[in-house]
Amino acid sequence: MPIISLKDVSKLYGFGDATTVALDEVNLDIEAGEFVAVMGPSGSGKTTLMNIIGLLDRPTHGQYKLSNRAVEKLRPGQRAKARRDRIGFVFQSFNLLPKLNVLDNVALPLVYRGVRPVKRLKRAADLLERVGLEDRQYFMPNALSGGQIQRAAIARALVNDPQIIIADEPTGNLDSISSLVVMELLSELNKTGNTVLMVTHNPELTRYADRAVYMHDGAIVHDQKTAKGQIPQLAKKTMQLFPRRSEEDDLAGVSAMMELLPQKDGSKAKKTKSKKAKKKSRVKHKVKSTKDKDV
Amino acid sequence: MYSGNYSFALRIIRRSKWQSFFTMFGIIAGIVSVVTVISLGQGIKQQIVQQVSQLGSDLVTVRPGNVVTRDKNGDIVEVNPNYAYGFGSGSLSEDDVDAIASSDNLADFSAISLLNSGASSGDETYNSGFVLGTDVNFPSIINQEVEFGSYFTTGEQTRSVVVIGKRVAEQLFKENVPIGQSLTIRGQEFIVRGVFEEFASGILGQGIDLNSGIYAPRTQLNSVAPQSTQLVRVLVRPDQPANTDKLVKQIDTKITKLHGGQKDFAVIRQEETIQITGDILNKLTGLIAGIAAISLLVGGIGIMNIMLVSVSERTHEIGIRKAIGATNRQIRNQFMAEATMLGLIGGFWGIVLSYLVNYIIRITTELKPIILLEVIIFASVVAIIEGVIFGTIPAIKAARKNPIDALRNNA
Ligand SMILES: Nc1ncnc2c1ncn2[C@@H]1O[C@H](COP(=O)(O)OP(=O)(O)OP(=O)(O)O)[C@@H](O)[C@H]1O
Ligand SMILES: [Mg+2]
Numbered sequence: 001m002p003i004i005s006l007k008d009v010s011k012l013y014g015f016g017d018a019t020t021v022a023l024d025e026v027n028l029d030i031e032a033g034e035f036v037a038v039m040g041p042s043g044s045g046k047t048t049l050m051n052i053i054g055l056l057d058r059p060t061h062g063q064y065k066l067s068n069r070a071v072e073k074l075r076p077g078q079r080a081k082a083r084r085d086r087i088g089f090v091f092q093s094f095n096l097l098p099k100l101n102v103l104d105n106v107a108l109p110l111v112y113r114g115v116r117p118v119k120r121l122k123r124a125a126d127l128l129e130r131v132g133l134e135d136r137q138y139f140m141p142n143a144l145s146g147g148q149i150q151r152a153a154i155a156r157a158l159v160n161d162p163q164i165i166i167a168d169e170p171t172g173n174l175d176s177i178s179s180l181v182v183m184e185l186l187s188e189l190n191k192t193g194n195t196v197l198m199v200t201h202n203p204e205l206t207r208y209a210d211r212a213v214y215m216h217d218g219a220i221v222h223d224q225k226t227a228k229g230q231i232p233q234l235a236k237k238t239m240q241l242f243p244r245r246s247e248e249d250d251l252a253g254v255s256a257m258m259e260l261l262p263q264k265d266g267s268k269a270k271k272t273k274s275k276k277a278k279k280k281s282r283v284k285h286k287v288k289s290t291k292d293k294d295v
Numbered sequence: 296m297y298s299g300n301y302s303f304a305l306r307i308i309r310r311s312k313w314q315s316f317f318t319m320f321g322i323i324a325g326i327v328s329v330v331t332v333i334s335l336g337q338g339i340k341q342q343i344v345q346q347v348s349q350l351g352s353d354l355v356t357v358r359p360g361n362v363v364t365r366d367k368n369g370d371i372v373e374v375n376p377n378y379a380y381g382f383g384s385g386s387l388s389e390d391d392v393d394a395i396a397s398s399d400n401l402a403d404f405s406a407i408s409l410l411n412s413g414a415s416s417g418d419e420t421y422n423s424g425f426v427l428g429t430d431v432n433f434p435s436i437i438n439q440e441v442e443f444g445s446y447f448t449t450g451e452q453t454r455s456v457v458v459i460g461k462r463v464a465e466q467l468f469k470e471n472v473p474i475g476q477s478l479t480i481r482g483q484e485f486i487v488r489g490v491f492e493e494f495a496s497g498i499l500g501q502g503i504d505l506n507s508g509i510y511a512p513r514t515q516l517n518s519v520a521p522q523s524t525q526l527v528r529v530l531v532r533p534d535q536p537a538n539t540d541k542l543v544k545q546i547d548t549k550i551t552k553l554h555g556g557q558k559d560f561a562v563i564r565q566e567e568t569i570q571i572t573g574d575i576l577n578k579l580t581g582l583i584a585g586i587a588a589i590s591l592l593v594g595g596i597g598i599m600n601i602m603l604v605s606v607s608e609r610t611h612e613i614g615i616r617k618a619i620g621a622t623n624r625q626i627r628n629q630f631m632a633e634a635t636m637l638g639l640i641g642g643f644w645g646i647v648l649s650y651l652v653n654y655i656i657r658i659t660t661e662l663k664p665i666i667l668l669e670v671i672i673f674a675s676v677v678a679i680i681e682g683v684i685f686g687t688i689p690a691i692k693a694a695r696k697n698p699i700d701a702l703r704n705n706a
Contacts, residue, residue, distance in 0.1 A: 081622065083620045093705070113620070156619065
């Protein structure tokens with residue numbers, strides 16, 4: 001039974017002519033213990049998908065089951081507790097609180113769980129040791145390097161022992177060495193049983209994943225299982241086309257990869273595209289009908 | 296469970312000290328005014344209790360001015376504050392004194408006249424006091440000892456001698472025991488023959504410091520400054536405490552008759568002075584309470600304002616906290632803690648400032664305000680409650696923020 005199960009999940013922003021379809025009837029099942037890399041060009045809905053899976057955002061339509069439990073039925077307090085206990089977030093922009101030192105930052109989720117101060121600081125210290133920051137406990141975040149901050153953020157994500165780690169471009173602001181350290185950490189977590197969802201623009205990083213999901217215009221256009229340590233075919237192709245040098249190159253590479261799709265599997269991509277067009281108009285209809293109801 | 300909300304709040308408040316100070320200014324002002332007024336009242340009440348115990352509860356005071364309005368039973372229904380403060384003036388005469396002297400049930404009495412004038416001695420002049428014309432009964436009727444020297448005797452009623460209060464000794468003669476020295480009033484030289492013990496404040500009425508008085512024989516003072524003195528008090532003691540009411544009625548009837556039915560004087564029993572002062576205090580307290588309420592409201596709005604600013608400035612922080620699992624209630628509590636902390640700190644500084652104001656009042660006036668522990672506790676509670684009340688709306692606003700919108704707000 002999948003730990004995460006999305007059925008026809010859509011997310012719309014705005015209304016009327018200005019409606020943006022950020023997610024377009026996405027269907028996705030993720031089994032416990034999977035390491036899923038999510039790729040796709042800018043604006044394709046990767047962050048939106050992560051936010052919905054991470055219970056930070058709600059889908060406009062569709063059903064989301066977390067451990068076979070319909071998420072729509074959760075009250076706000078229960079959603080917060082699910083975020084706290086079951087999901088750990090790692091953000092591209094780190095999102096540590098600048099006014100708290102590293103140790104307090106890592107211990108913060110435990111505060112919300114009601115763990116006593118001594119115990120929570122002990123646990124936070126343990127986790128900082130695990131990410132190799134035991135000598136940076138009392139530093140303020142702005143005194144750390146990007147890689148160190150991200151490791152602290154990973155320690156924070158782990159402090160409540162969550163089943164799912166959601167990392168939205170965790171290496172987006174890091175140099176290649178720091179990226180490697182962060183990826184090794186995520187990979188290690190995955191090995192010890194965590195389900196990891198990671199958005200990345202860097203095809204090379206998909207080697208850590210055992211599944212790669214490609215998004216385009218709010219839809220999943222390709223979903224392939226890969227062996228760990230190998231870069232999937234599709235990603236490889238973009239790498240060969242554009243030898244990686246910088247983040248922009250990655251972006252360009254991913255976009256290029258998307259253009260490659262129809263050539264590689266023309267019929268499938270075409271089908272997806274036409275289906276998507278239909279869906280888009282259907283979604284628009286839905287919006288209209290709800291609007292009519294409101295009036 | 297300790298969540299660290301309060302220490303975090305403290306850090307936030309320290310970060311923006313000046314902003315926080317202005318926010319708390321309203322609370323501080325409100326607390327200072329409430330504490331000061333209540334402690335002034337407390338001090339005055341304390342004085343009166345002392346005064347009653349010094350003068351004896353059977354002492355009857357006749358004084359100029361229609362200080363009180365009474366009902367048929369003789370109970371006070373209204374206090375006229377215009378007449379109640381200071382000596383009063385004008386409406387008593389020697390005839391009234393004679394009428395009082397001829398009353399039944401009278402054990403003792405002492406008439407006091409006022410010459411609103413200073414004195415000089417050599418090159419020194421003394422203008423911050425007054426001269427009282429008294430008789431030999433004066434010290435015994437107000438139960439006041441002469442510390443150095445002695446009071447004048449019956450035989451000296453027409454001699455130029457004075458007994459002085461301590462402030463006069465200090466300020467005019469620059470010494471504690473200027474006995475045998477002389478001072479000049481209206482061109483007449485008076486020999487100092489005694490110095491009174493320190494007077495408690497408020498003995499003859501609020502706003503009168505008897506330590507700045509020069510006490511001369513009334514007969515002699517009248518001849519030195521004819522037409523210039525005014526009778527301001529006649530202190531009367533009944534033969535038995537049980538006859539106090541009888542005596543009061545007699546004097547009242549007699550003087551009313553002498554004044555052609557006009558109630559331009561007051562005959563007051565000691566315990567009534569508590570009522571009179573209490574009444575004045577209540578009017579004053581009502582006024583200041585209004586001011587205090589307004590400043591507390593302003594303070595509260597200040598808290599609300601800074602908290603709203605804080606909530607919107609820290610939207611991103613709220614987003615992060617929610618992302619890692621803070622519930623709406625926990626976010627609300629965090630901001631409530633901060634508002635409460637603002638109230639508490641405002642309350643603390645209000646109390647500190649109240650003590651300062653208290654000290655200043657003590658050294659610059661003859662009032663002796665007393666800050667009671669109850670008032671301090673009350674002020675602290677008010678400050679905290681204020682933080683809670685005015686922190687609620689901002690805290691709810693913070694708690695209701697949508698996590699993803701808050702997280703995206705990266706100011
Ligand atoms: N709050 C919002 N209001 C309106 N439109 C939004 C909002 N958030 C996202 N969108 C739109 O939804 C689409 C998907 O955005 P999303 O952030 O999920 O893309 P992404 O794949 O994460 O892109 P990137 O790689 O640049 O991070 C975009 O077209 C974006 O403009
Ligand atoms: Mg994104």
